[in-house]
Amino acid sequence: MLRLPDPIRNRVPRPIQARIDLAAMRHNLEAARRRAAGRRVWAVIKANAYGHGVERAVRGFHGADGIALIDFEEARRVREAGWSGPLMLLEGFFEPRDLHTCRELQLSVVVHNEAQLLMLEAAPPGPPIRVYIKANTGMNRLGFDPHEVGRVHARLASLPGVRIDGMSMHFANSDRGDPNEGPVSISEQLARFDEACRGIEAPRCISNSAALFLHPPLAEAWVRPGIALYGATPDAAHSATGLGLRAVMTLATELIAVRAVAPGEAVGYGSRFVARRPTRIGVVACGYADGYPRHAPDGTPVAVGGVVVPMAGRVSMDMITVDLTGTPEATVGTPVELWGAQVPIDEVARLSGTVGYELMCALAPRVPVVAVN
Ligand SMILES: *Cc1c(COP(=O)(O)O)cnc(C)c1O
Numbered sequence: 001m002l003r004l005p006d007p008i009r010n011r012v013p014r015p016i017q018a019r020i021d022l023a024a025m026r027h028n029l030e031a032a033r034r035r036a037a038g039r040r041v042w043a044v045i046k047a048n049a050y051g052h053g054v055e056r057a058v059r060g061f062h063g064a065d066g067i068a069l070i071d072f073e074e075a076r077r078v079r080e081a082g083w084s085g086p087l088m089l090l091e092g093f094f095e096p097r098d099l100h101t102c103r104e105l106q107l108s109v110v111v112h113n114e115a116q117l118l119m120l121e122a123a124p125p126g127p128p129i130r131v132y133i134k135a136n137t138g139m140n141r142l143g144f145d146p147h148e149v150g151r152v153h154a155r156l157a158s159l160p161g162v163r164i165d166g167m168s169m170h171f172a173n174s175d176r177g178d179p180n181e182g183p184v185s186i187s188e189q190l191a192r193f194d195e196a197c198r199g200i201e202a203p204r205c206i207s208n209s210a211a212l213f214l215h216p217p218l219a220e221a222w223v224r225p226g227i228a229l230y231g232a233t234p235d236a237a238h239s240a241t242g243l244g245l246r247a248v249m250t251l252a253t254e255l256i257a258v259r260a261v262a263p264g265e266a267v268g269y270g271s272r273f274v275a276r277r278p279t280r281i282g283v284v285a286c287g288y289a290d291g292y293p294r295h296a297p298d299g300t301p302v303a304v305g306g307v308v309v310p311m312a313g314r315v316s317m318d319m320i321t322v323d324l325t326g327t328p329e330a331t332v333g334t335p336v337e338l339w340g341a342q343v344p345i346d347e348v349a350r351l352s353g354t355v356g357y358e359l360m361c362a363l364a365p366r367v368p369v370v371a372v373n
Contacts, residue, residue: 011213014255014285014318016367017198019340023373024246025060028229031244033063035212036223040065042205044226048074051291051360052230052249055081055204056371058255060248061229066108068224072101079105088132090224092116100124108165110134112142120162128163131156132205137192138184139172146196153200166221168202169193174210175235186215203254204274210234213243232356233346240346240356250340251292251367255304255332257283258324267321268313273298279312284336285317287357293352293364295322300351303342305334 014026032041043064049057054074056083061067062193066086067078075087082119092109093102100108103126110132111117120129133152136143144152149167156162171186179186190206197204203221209228211218214235231247233240237354238248261281267273275281282304288294292315300311302320307327320338324330339345345356363369 015256016285016290017252018051018363018367018369019250019372020056020060020369021248021250021373022056022060022371023231024231024248025052026058026063026230027246028248029061029063031148032209032212032223032225032228035217037217039207039217039220040222042066042068042086042222042224043229044068044090044208044224045078046070046074046090046226047361050226050230050357051363053352053369053371054078056369058083066222069148072098075107076101076106091133093119095119096122099129102129103127106130108132110142110168111152111156112136112144117137117152120156120159125161128161129238130165132166132168132203133164135167135169135193135196137169137189137196139170139189141170143169144196146192149196150199150329153202167193167197167200168203168205169196171206171208174215175237177214177237179215186211186310192220201370206233214238214288214361223242227357230356230360231312232344232349232360236346236350236355247339247341249345249347249363251286251290251338251363253283253285253336253338255330255334255336256285258331258345259283266313267315273321275311278356280328280330281312282309282322282324282334282336284320284322284338285318286320286336286338287316289317289364290367291359292320293348293354293362295352295354295357296348297351301343303337303340304330305336308341308343321341 041064043061045057046069056076068088070249088108108130111131134143135149205222206220207223209225212223212225261275261279294315301308302322309322309326312323313321349356
């Protein structure tokens, strides 16, 4: 009952695989584009495209207006994968020699602190470096405080080696339904941004997935969705499918053992699950060393042969165990989906006290990844 594609299966020591659905990537980008209603879309692919792979993201999001990420090495991979459009570094550069790479790879950089300003002022002459000026409007991570932004803009505008492409900021609470709910509400951050940008004519770039999908359009030229493009929700109160999104990553494996457990018998470490009736337990080839969350409680949904059954027993390093009562025909080799179209990653994340973002990014290097569609 091998259901995985043979060439892949032949290379894999155990039956686990993450499938990246490029058609779902294209679908989600289109959904973002519709929400953006004329605003241009940076596809955010930091952290190895939220665990999906930079090269696969370049293929799936080739219809984006720009690609945004954090890491110079990943930026190089994006260029090598053939992307010649706008490419932005969301944290900008870190040391003077990075500016050479910015020119070589034609990167746009976010400038958010004084140290970067000094490096730009000291940069050797060369083709202009494109910058976005970042304002801190309440997140208090990166960015110039609103009263500094005018001066920063003037300093950068005076540099022949710099071209100012826009102004940016980042929301702390765009997943809140009420834009006026404080502290650090959406409307408060927008007011601070308006104040920071007063007198500056430059395109604005503000919205992440939550701002884009959960709120009316903002006055900005560019949006920067990440998580929504991978088919997960930016906010636990909304399902990804309800937002018109399709799961991109499927974490798939198989049953590697099935056993009958008598009432009163326990399963796994800590004997967390105790059978109340005669129970068929399925052993699934996936554990926390594959990136599955160890905190997943009993009852977490797992799809076995297309039937959603509950986890039964603690997640271990290489295996999880499930209660097969609902699917008597399941046997060794039956395909299992840990997350994907049948089991929303957001649901596994919620039950484990985290978010889909973290699960995607934590997909372990030992899991083979393949692109489909
Ligand atoms: C990660 C990131 C985004 C995308 O956020 P999502 O919640 O994944 O849509 C946008 N802007 C910045 C600055 C980011 O770091």
